[in-house]
Amino acid sequence: MIPQADPRAQYLRHKADIDQALAGVLSSGRYILGEQTRAFETEFAGYIGVTHAVGVGSGTEALHLALRACDVGPGDEVITVAHTAVATVAAVELSGATPVLVDVEPETLTLDPNRFEQAVTERTRAVIPVHLYGHPVDMDPLLGVARRRGLRVIEDAAQAHGALYHGRRVGSLGDAGCFSFYPTKNLGAFGDGGAVVTDDTALAERVRLLREYGWAERYVSHVSGYNSRLDELQAAVLRVKLRWLDEANAARARLAALYREGLADRGLTLPIVRQGAQHAHHLYVVRSQERDALRAHLESRGVGSLVHYPVPVHLQPAYRDRLPGSESLPVTELAARQVLSLPMFPELTPSDASRVVETIGEFQRRR
Numbered sequence: 001m002i003p004q005a006d007p008r009a010q011y012l013r014h015k016a017d018i019d020q021a022l023a024g025v026l027s028s029g030r031y032i033l034g035e036q037t038r039a040f041e042t043e044f045a046g047y048i049g050v051t052h053a054v055g056v057g058s059g060t061e062a063l064h065l066a067l068r069a070c071d072v073g074p075g076d077e078v079i080t081v082a083h084t085a086v087a088t089v090a091a092v093e094l095s096g097a098t099p100v101l102v103d104v105e106p107e108t109l110t111l112d113p114n115r116f117e118q119a120v121t122e123r124t125r126a127v128i129p130v131h132l133y134g135h136p137v138d139m140d141p142l143l144g145v146a147r148r149r150g151l152r153v154i155e156d157a158a159q160a161h162g163a164l165y166h167g168r169r170v171g172s173l174g175d176a177g178c179f180s181f182y183p184t185k186n187l188g189a190f191g192d193g194g195a196v197v198t199d200d201t202a203l204a205e206r207v208r209l210l211r212e213y214g215w216a217e218r219y220v221s222h223v224s225g226y227n228s229r230l231d232e233l234q235a236a237v238l239r240v241k242l243r244w245l246d247e248a249n250a251a252r253a254r255l256a257a258l259y260r261e262g263l264a265d266r267g268l269t270l271p272i273v274r275q276g277a278q279h280a281h282h283l284y285v286v287r288s289q290e291r292d293a294l295r296a297h298l299e300s301r302g303v304g305s306l307v308h309y310p311v312p313v314h315l316q317p318a319y320r321d322r323l324p325g326s327e328s329l330p331v332t333e334l335a336a337r338q339v340l341s342l343p344m345f346p347e348l349t350p351s352d353a354s355r356v357v358e359t360i361g362e363f364q365r366r367r
Helices: 007-013 015-028 035-048 059-069 086-094 113-119 139-149 201-211 232-242 245-262 291-300 330-338 350-365
Strands: 052-056 077-081 098-102 124-127 152-156 176-180 194-198 215-217 284-287 339-342
Touching: 007 015, 015 035, 015 232, 035 052, 035 194, 035 232, 052 059, 052 201, 059 086, 059 152, 059 176, 059 194, 059 201, 077 086, 086 098, 098 113, 113 139, 124 139, 139 152, 194 201, 232 245, 245 284, 245 350, 291 339, 291 350, 330 339
Parallel strands: 077 098, 077 124, 124 152, 152 176
Antiparallel strands: 052 194, 176 194, 284 339
């Protein structure tokens, strides 16, 4: 079976270094917000190209705390998309604000900057562009609108570790960037974890307060905060993997090129890379009018796949008929019926990727 993702393969590839790092934490006696977390925050900030990184409990919490640090709360609106992990919208609601949904671009399935400006009201306080699948949102026009209207820009970069937009890492473009370290991410831990990155010192300090009960000193809360901390074991794993992130992303890019060449005439809509962007290839997502039949065929031949995402947020039971903007998302709704994520992880061999291509070709020949 070829899995769609395989975080265990990366562990086995770097097993000696990871085991040594974990043993060091276990023997240190310090397991929360210690030396490993501080070192990772410094190293990850340097990688992204910002001054600060603050380790938190998950990517969802990164978004939530970034919103809170920007004073976004009840009565405010935050513009984002429905074609995303539900975590994006859940984080907005955790802050007390109202998510307002706009449609995505047909080519990239990322937030459409033209739709963004049309959705701004006097209650809008922030926008969350989602760098979906590892492809950067078209940030220049979005930032222009946000700056003109006085809005905060909080990037959801949970799937885009290492992606570039006109030479800059995503996460460094807005007021804050939010990352997830879920195990299948390009930079993945062995459990939950996340980070907020920013050049804004005051914003970073507020996130540090919020992640641990508002403590500036232990047991004294200066603001009402939460418990959302990146633990030392995960930080140690991430420090090892960060050293190999660019190499792993290069392997993903080679696999994407193999797919692009092999699937060019297979009746699928293939992902594009916008000029000026460098895709992180967290996922390789094709679109097919026969998506469900194709997926069943792949499964029957031992090829794993997933759908990111089968139900747009605004059509899920918890959110249906109550989020502003839900009435006009045709590109989002079409994408949900067509998208399919093929196997994509750095340890996937070229021969296995070729087998995926051949299996899709077999499906097309049989139609």
